[in-house]
Amino acid sequence: MIDQPFLDRVESIFRTVQDAQIEALRAFDGALTVTRDLWDRPEGGGGDTRILTEGRVIEKGGMNFSAVQGDVTEALKQQLGTEATRFAATGVSSVLHPHNPHVPIIHMNVRYFALDDGTWWFGGGIDLTPHYILPEEARAFHADLSTICGRHAIADHPAFKAWADRYFFIPHRGESRGVGGIFFDHMGRRGDVDREDALAFCHDLAGSYAAVYRSRAEPFADVPVSQEDLHWQGLRRGRYVEFNLVHDRGTRFGLVSGGRTESILMSLPARAHWTYDHQPSEGSPQAVTLEWLKKGQEGVDWSAQ
Amino acid sequence: MIDQPFLDRVESIFRTVQDAQIEALRAFDGALTVTRDLWDRPEGGGGDTRILTEGRVIEKGGMNFSAVQGDVTEALKQQLGTEATRFAATGVSSVLHPHNPHVPIIHMNVRYFALDDGTWWFGGGIDLTPHYILPEEARAFHADLSTICGRHAIADHPAFKAWADRYFFIPHRGESRGVGGIFFDHMGRRGDVDREDALAFCHDLAGSYAAVYRSRAEPFADVPVSQEDLHWQGLRRGRYVEFNLVHDRGTRFGLVSGGRTESILMSLPARAHWTYDHQPSEGSPQAVTLEWLKKGQEGVDWSAQ
Numbered sequence: 001m002i003d004q005p006f007l008d009r010v011e012s013i014f015r016t017v018q019d020a021q022i023e024a025l026r027a028f029d030g031a032l033t034v035t036r037d038l039w040d041r042p043e044g045g046g047g048d049t050r051i052l053t054e055g056r057v058i059e060k061g062g063m064n065f066s067a068v069q070g071d072v073t074e075a076l077k078q079q080l081g082t083e084a085t086r087f088a089a090t091g092v093s094s095v096l097h098p099h100n101p102h103v104p105i106i107h108m109n110v111r112y113f114a115l116d117d118g119t120w121w122f123g124g125g126i127d128l129t130p131h132y133i134l135p136e137e138a139r140a141f142h143a144d145l146s147t148i149c150g151r152h153a154i155a156d157h158p159a160f161k162a163w164a165d166r167y168f169f170i171p172h173r174g175e176s177r178g179v180g181g182i183f184f185d186h187m188g189r190r191g192d193v194d195r196e197d198a199l200a201f202c203h204d205l206a207g208s209y210a211a212v213y214r215s216r217a218e219p220f221a222d223v224p225v226s227q228e229d230l231h232w233q234g235l236r237r238g239r240y241v242e243f244n245l246v247h248d249r250g251t252r253f254g255l256v257s258g259g260r261t262e263s264i265l266m267s268l269p270a271r272a273h274w275t276y277d278h279q280p281s282e283g284s285p286q287a288v289t290l291e292w293l294k295k296g297q298e299g300v301d302w303s304a305q
Numbered sequence: 306m307i308d309q310p311f312l313d314r315v316e317s318i319f320r321t322v323q324d325a326q327i328e329a330l331r332a333f334d335g336a337l338t339v340t341r342d343l344w345d346r347p348e349g350g351g352g353d354t355r356i357l358t359e360g361r362v363i364e365k366g367g368m369n370f371s372a373v374q375g376d377v378t379e380a381l382k383q384q385l386g387t388e389a390t391r392f393a394a395t396g397v398s399s400v401l402h403p404h405n406p407h408v409p410i411i412h413m414n415v416r417y418f419a420l421d422d423g424t425w426w427f428g429g430g431i432d433l434t435p436h437y438i439l440p441e442e443a444r445a446f447h448a449d450l451s452t453i454c455g456r457h458a459i460a461d462h463p464a465f466k467a468w469a470d471r472y473f474f475i476p477h478r479g480e481s482r483g484v485g486g487i488f489f490d491h492m493g494r495r496g497d498v499d500r501e502d503a504l505a506f507c508h509d510l511a512g513s514y515a516a517v518y519r520s521r522a523e524p525f526a527d528v529p530v531s532q533e534d535l536h537w538q539g540l541r542r543g544r545y546v547e548f549n550l551v552h553d554r555g556t557r558f559g560l561v562s563g564g565r566t567e568s569i570l571m572s573l574p575a576r577a578h579w580t581y582d583h584q585p586s587e588g589s590p591q592a593v594t595l596e597w598l599k600k601g602q603e604g605v606d607w608s609a610q
Binding site: 051276 | 340342356358365367476477478539543546547550551557560561566567570571573574575576577578579580581582
């Protein structure tokens with residue numbers, strides 16, 4: 001059985017987080033236009049997609065809440081390794097693409113999954129994709145995530161950081177998507193985690209999203225931008241598109257299983273570029289960034305940089 | 306055994322076609338810059354990628370020749386349904402993205418595959434993706450393909466057209482990629498086709514590529530372009546990116562099996578756009594195009610339009 005009162009509480013907290021984080025983003029990106037798109041899922045449940053456009057800092061982004069339930073299809077059985085027949089899932093996810101190439105892209109997701117065989121789990125994470133990597137910025141970002149994890153005994157920061165490094169890797173490019181962050185999944189599935197602790201961690205993580213981004217974004221929002229910067233931003237966004245469409249399990253599963261396309265592809269940038277075999281000139285900030293990204297799936301210990 | 310002399314001949318013909326078609330494209334798009342990128346495949350063979358940029362008509366495109374051979378990996382065994390141990394494959398593929406949104410995108414591919422159990426087959430096709438669909442242009446394009454097929458008893462135009470309609474469909478959008486064309490695969494695999502006939506058809510098809518495109522492209526290359534046209538072009542190119550990265554079997558197989566990323570992603574446009582849930586205004590050329598694209602995977606009988 002799925003514990004409905006607990007599910008209701010998770011949904012309610014996730015909805016509250018969505019509202020609060022959008023307010024917090026508006027607080028530092030005043031011009032941000034927020035459009036609401038409420039939708040139903042024919043098979044059960046629905047969502048509340050908020051589209052964020054044309055802020056001072058943010059060019060295009062979104063924050064999506066969804067709460068869906070339904071039969072466990074054959075595909076889902078295989079993906080989840082379960083024999084359960086009904087599922088419920090709720091989550092908040094967000095991607096923010098800034099105007100200024102000197103401001104990084106950020107992504108956040110928290111989600112709760114419950115099956116009618118009584119199993120449940122949480123998953124999620126936050127990761128950062130700078131167009132230009134500055135080690136001190138990556139270090140500060142990871143320090144913020146480490147602080148959040150430090151408030152929760154169940155949040156194993158080194159393990160979650162390594163998980164993000166493995167996950168946000170683009171094999172066909174041999175590049176990391178960005179500087180990583182944290183990623184976790186199946187938290188509680190083996191019955192080794194108290195669900196209140198897991199919920200509190202997810203709540204804290206998602207509730208820190210706007211503040212974490214503001215620290216990395218605001219100082220760079222007005223840095224002068226050249227045509228070369230904009231082209232490079234387009235190329236890095238192209239990699240973001242490639243990762244999401246070719247490799248990201250959530251995106252691919254959503255698209256092939258009949259998920260809501262517009263809400264799933266909310267993560268794509270307003271504009272992306274591709275140039276055949278683009279090679280930045282030696283020693284340029286673009287070349288330095290590429291070097292960091294090519295360190296491999298083991299990632300970089302940013303705290304030591 | 307793989308018949309090496311025949312393979313050599315196919316390769317030689319495909320190389321000749323690549324050169325001839327690039328010359329034919331240059332003949333009507335004089336400013337076109339052609340850059341050559343010769344590459345080796347560590348596991349055997351290699352290719353000759355020609356990058357086409359900044360023509361008067363073509364903004365970004367390419368024409369790739371490759372001739373590779375190697376062991377049949379487990380993944381390939383599954384994909385091909387074979388127990389053979391060695392393969393050879395050669396092909397020419399091309400995508401052309403024009404500057405002007407009133408000029409369509411075109412794609413062509415011919416390929417030959419041989420296994421050491423003695424089986425072999427040809428595959429390929431040409432398909433057109435207008436940013437704005439004009440029925441008379443789609444009709445003329447399909448008439449050209451019908452004429453080419455009509456010169457070859459083995460080329461079943463209605464079947465190949467239906468195959469393209471099914472193949473170039475974007476399920477997560479419920480849209481066709483464009484107006485289709487022809488698509489065929491496994492030609493000769495069942496031993497029911499003479500290989501000389503199949504080669505002659507592929508040669509003729511690839512050899513008609515530039516002329517087929519010129520007829521559709523040249524009359525529209527200087528049509529005045531608005532900002533709205535460019536945005537719409539960006540959105541349609543975004544769909545092209547989605548199809549290629551999410552669904553196209555060749556692209557996905559290449560990327561996950563360690564193919565040469567730059568040559569595979571040569572098909573992507575210089576620039577693509579995404580706008581959340583973009584809805585063209587009623588009765589606009591964009592809305593009319595979308596209506597045609599939403600006719601479903603059965604496609605449209607353009608000869609009757």
